[in-house]
Amino acid sequence: MKATVLYGAGDVRIENVSDPAIQEPTDAIIRVARACICGSDLWPYKSMQPSDRGRVMGHEAIGVVEAVGADVGTLSVGDLVVMPFAFSDGTCLFCGDGLHTSCLHGGFFGTEEVAGAQAEAVRVPQADGTLVVLPVGEDDALMPSLLTLSDVMGTGHHAAVDAKVGPGKSVAVVGDGAVGLCGVIAAKRLGAEQIIILGHHPDRIALAREFGATDVISERGDEAVELVRELTGGFGAHSVLECVGLDQSTQTAIEIARPGGAVGRVGVPQDEVMPASRQAFFDNITVSGGPAPVRAYIDELLPDVLEGRIEPGRVLDRVIGLDEVPDGYRAMNDREAIKVMVSL
Amino acid sequence: MKATVLYGAGDVRIENVSDPAIQEPTDAIIRVARACICGSDLWPYKSMQPSDRGRVMGHEAIGVVEAVGADVGTLSVGDLVVMPFAFSDGTCLFCGDGLHTSCLHGGFFGTEEVAGAQAEAVRVPQADGTLVVLPVGEDDALMPSLLTLSDVMGTGHHAAVDAKVGPGKSVAVVGDGAVGLCGVIAAKRLGAEQIIILGHHPDRIALAREFGATDVISERGDEAVELVRELTGGFGAHSVLECVGLDQSTQTAIEIARPGGAVGRVGVPQDEVMPASRQAFFDNITVSGGPAPVRAYIDELLPDVLEGRIEPGRVLDRVIGLDEVPDGYRAMNDREAIKVMVSL
Numbered sequence: 001m002k003a004t005v006l007y008g009a010g011d012v013r014i015e016n017v018s019d020p021a022i023q024e025p026t027d028a029i030i031r032v033a034r035a036c037i038c039g040s041d042l043w044p045y046k047s048m049q050p051s052d053r054g055r056v057m058g059h060e061a062i063g064v065v066e067a068v069g070a071d072v073g074t075l076s077v078g079d080l081v082v083m084p085f086a087f088s089d090g091t092c093l094f095c096g097d098g099l100h101t102s103c104l105h106g107g108f109f110g111t112e113e114v115a116g117a118q119a120e121a122v123r124v125p126q127a128d129g130t131l132v133v134l135p136v137g138e139d140d141a142l143m144p145s146l147l148t149l150s151d152v153m154g155t156g157h158h159a160a161v162d163a164k165v166g167p168g169k170s171v172a173v174v175g176d177g178a179v180g181l182c183g184v185i186a187a188k189r190l191g192a193e194q195i196i197i198l199g200h201h202p203d204r205i206a207l208a209r210e211f212g213a214t215d216v217i218s219e220r221g222d223e224a225v226e227l228v229r230e231l232t233g234g235f236g237a238h239s240v241l242e243c244v245g246l247d248q249s250t251q252t253a254i255e256i257a258r259p260g261g262a263v264g265r266v267g268v269p270q271d272e273v274m275p276a277s278r279q280a281f282f283d284n285i286t287v288s289g290g291p292a293p294v295r296a297y298i299d300e301l302l303p304d305v306l307e308g309r310i311e312p313g314r315v316l317d318r319v320i321g322l323d324e325v326p327d328g329y330r331a332m333n334d335r336e337a338i339k340v341m342v343s344l
Numbered sequence: 345m346k347a348t349v350l351y352g353a354g355d356v357r358i359e360n361v362s363d364p365a366i367q368e369p370t371d372a373i374i375r376v377a378r379a380c381i382c383g384s385d386l387w388p389y390k391s392m393q394p395s396d397r398g399r400v401m402g403h404e405a406i407g408v409v410e411a412v413g414a415d416v417g418t419l420s421v422g423d424l425v426v427m428p429f430a431f432s433d434g435t436c437l438f439c440g441d442g443l444h445t446s447c448l449h450g451g452f453f454g455t456e457e458v459a460g461a462q463a464e465a466v467r468v469p470q471a472d473g474t475l476v477v478l479p480v481g482e483d484d485a486l487m488p489s490l491l492t493l494s495d496v497m498g499t500g501h502h503a504a505v506d507a508k509v510g511p512g513k514s515v516a517v518v519g520d521g522a523v524g525l526c527g528v529i530a531a532k533r534l535g536a537e538q539i540i541i542l543g544h545h546p547d548r549i550a551l552a553r554e555f556g557a558t559d560v561i562s563e564r565g566d567e568a569v570e571l572v573r574e575l576t577g578g579f580g581a582h583s584v585l586e587c588v589g590l591d592q593s594t595q596t597a598i599e600i601a602r603p604g605g606a607v608g609r610v611g612v613p614q615d616e617v618m619p620a621s622r623q624a625f626f627d628n629i630t631v632s633g634g635p636a637p638v639r640a641y642i643d644e645l646l647p648d649v650l651e652g653r654i655e656p657g658r659v660l661d662r663v664i665g666l667d668e669v670p671d672g673y674r675a676m677n678d679r680e681a682i683k684v685m686v687s688l
Contacts, residue, residue, distance in 0.1 A: 093579075094603055094604065097604055099603055099604040099628055101628065102603035102604060102627065102628065162630075235437075259438055259443055259446035260438065260441055260443040260446060262632075265625065268625070269621050269622050269625050271621065271622075272619070272620075272621060272622055273617035273618060273619055273621050274617060274618040274621035274624075275616070275617055276616075277613050277615065277616060277617050277618035278613050278615075278616055280618075280631075280634075281609065281612070281613050281633065281634045281635075282634055282635060283446065283634065284443060284445065284446065284632070284633065284634035284635065284637075285632070285634070286506075286630060286631070286632035287624075287630070287631050287632070288606075288628070288629070288630035288631070288632075289625065289628065290624075290625045290626055290627065290628035290629070291625075291626060291628070293628075
């Protein structure tokens with residue numbers, strides 16, 4: 001089959017690789033119908049050391065079940081399923097706590113160990129715990145929004161939950177990428193009164209406003225901090241969603257939170273240390289977040305997608321075929337596209 | 345009157361200073377009956393740059409109201425009161441949220457701006473919001489435990505609350521100082537099933553066990569992390585109380601939290617950045633905490649002290665007079681005393 005293989009920074013190739021096969025009785029194989037390129041794929045795209053072996057990329061997909069292992073009980077060949085970016089057994093103590101990204105038998109797609117989904121097919125470990133059957137056909141108009149449940153919408157939701165967004169709260173979203181935009185959707189959905197987005201790409205800002213952002217700040221650093229304070233009675237935002245992961249954006253996120261507020265961070269931290277630790281301390285700001293247990297959130301978010309109350313699929317502003325994936329990486333890296341959907 | 349003045353690292357003097365006077369109509373003057381030396385006083389004791397003017401130290405006290413400003417309505421001359429380490433109006437939006445340490449009209453004792461309580465008397469701004477009348481006489485046997493409500497017991501409680509301690513939880517307390525020991529009391533009081541204290545002073549460890557610690561780890565760094573994991577089924581603790589504030593102790597605190605766990609930090613961070621940020625992220629560990637709003641906690645903790653259910657005053661293992669305060673600093677710094685009470 002054809003798959004997307006990253007061999008080093010900037011070196012994405014579409015290649016023929018072995019078809020995936022059932023390895024464990026809990027596995028399923030799905031034929032990929034839709035996949036995505038993720039903002040987090042751009043980190044290795046920009047920095048990966050050259051590798052002879054390469055890495056099959058991609059961790060977001062909707063697909064059709066082609067084969068199941070002997071122990072798979074809830075899935076049938078032909079089912080249309082959404083695949084969260086992490087696989088999980090659904091039964092361990094961490095899954096029981098709703099933290100499927102720390103599953104004792106779990107892991108991540110598109111890694112050295114488990115091949116990714118920017119491919120014609122993918123092997124899904126722990127298939128019963130991982131995959132969720134969708135009640136639509138694979139040409140349904142909702143496919144883009146359903147696809148975001150595999151990562152980006154669940155990730156925006158996680159940031160909002162960890163930032164303790166709720167009715168009447170002021171919310172600031174740091175970053176206008178696909179996750180930040182889904183964070184705006186999540187904040188609106190959870191009842192936020194004021195949603196300030198910090199970003200500077202006109203097309204993304206426009207979409208953020210349609211999703212419910214009430215204010216836009218395109219300045220950075222101290223200037224942005226000052227403007228958020230002005231917009232929030234001088235105090236800062238109750239809830240801040242950190243959707244970038246850089247040192248500067250994390251510092252800004254902490255600085256714009258009000259005393260007693262919360263920062264939910266979902267941008268993968270690029271540094272080993274967190275800035276503004278003393279400010280977070282003296283203002284009693286809670287910092288939480290991490291890889292989103294999107295599997296846990298699908299039950300809650302799926303009805304809103306199916307009934308059209310949220311439209312996170314609008315962040316997928318470019319649709320390409322598998323052969324065009326290398327150009328899709330380039331387009332996202334050059335900020336030509338917010339987020340790229342791969343249609344197979 | 346006599347007061348404790350810090351002029352620089354190691355230079356603590358008892359001197360005659362001007363008597364405090366009502367400056368604002370919301371002030372009260374209290375004659376100090378009991379004060380403390382705090383672990384946080386040791387940071388300037390170890391590192392303060394020499395100063396001609398000096399700083400009147402101390403932020404924990406029980407005293408008797410001697411005078412009140414024209415706008416003070418809830419206090420009368422002669423009342424015995426406990427003084428939280430921060431003053432607060434009790435009416436602003438942050439006080440309304442229970443975050444009195446971020447009061448819009450608040451501040452801290454023992455600073456450049458507001459003189460401290462290791463003195464014969466102290467001026468208390470925002471007296472109505474700050475002071476709590478005690479229903480006992482000033483020679484009551486409960487005075488040491490009541491005195492801890494001004495800081496150290498409320499601070500241990502804050503760490504436990506922010507670390508989300510609850511029934512059935514495993515708890516680790518990093519640090520066996522007075523705050524860590526009060527953290528053990530707080531964890532026990534909130535229903536923790538397992539309480540692991542990380543510390544290596546035999547006298548403090550013994551007291552921790554009496555307060556409810558179920559396990560003791562005297563190793564540090566990676567070894568301590570390994571031992572906590574062994575004691576918690578391989579996962580780490582649900583709740584970690586960081587009661588030191590150093591880079592190494594904070595790193596340990598994060599490393600011993602289980603995925604999805606919480607670190608409540610009350611040790612004042614000595615560094616601008618927080619270590620183990622990526623580990624906290626990938627394990628979805630919540631980090632919160634800060635200066636404890638002890639005023640908010642007095643209503644909850646006072647009955648337990650009055651009825652003898654908790655005995656935090658036991659951390660005050662040395663009692664001295666005001667003239668001996670310089671030696672009290674030395675004794676705490678040399679780890680001869682856990683915490684020193686000044687009896688006037």
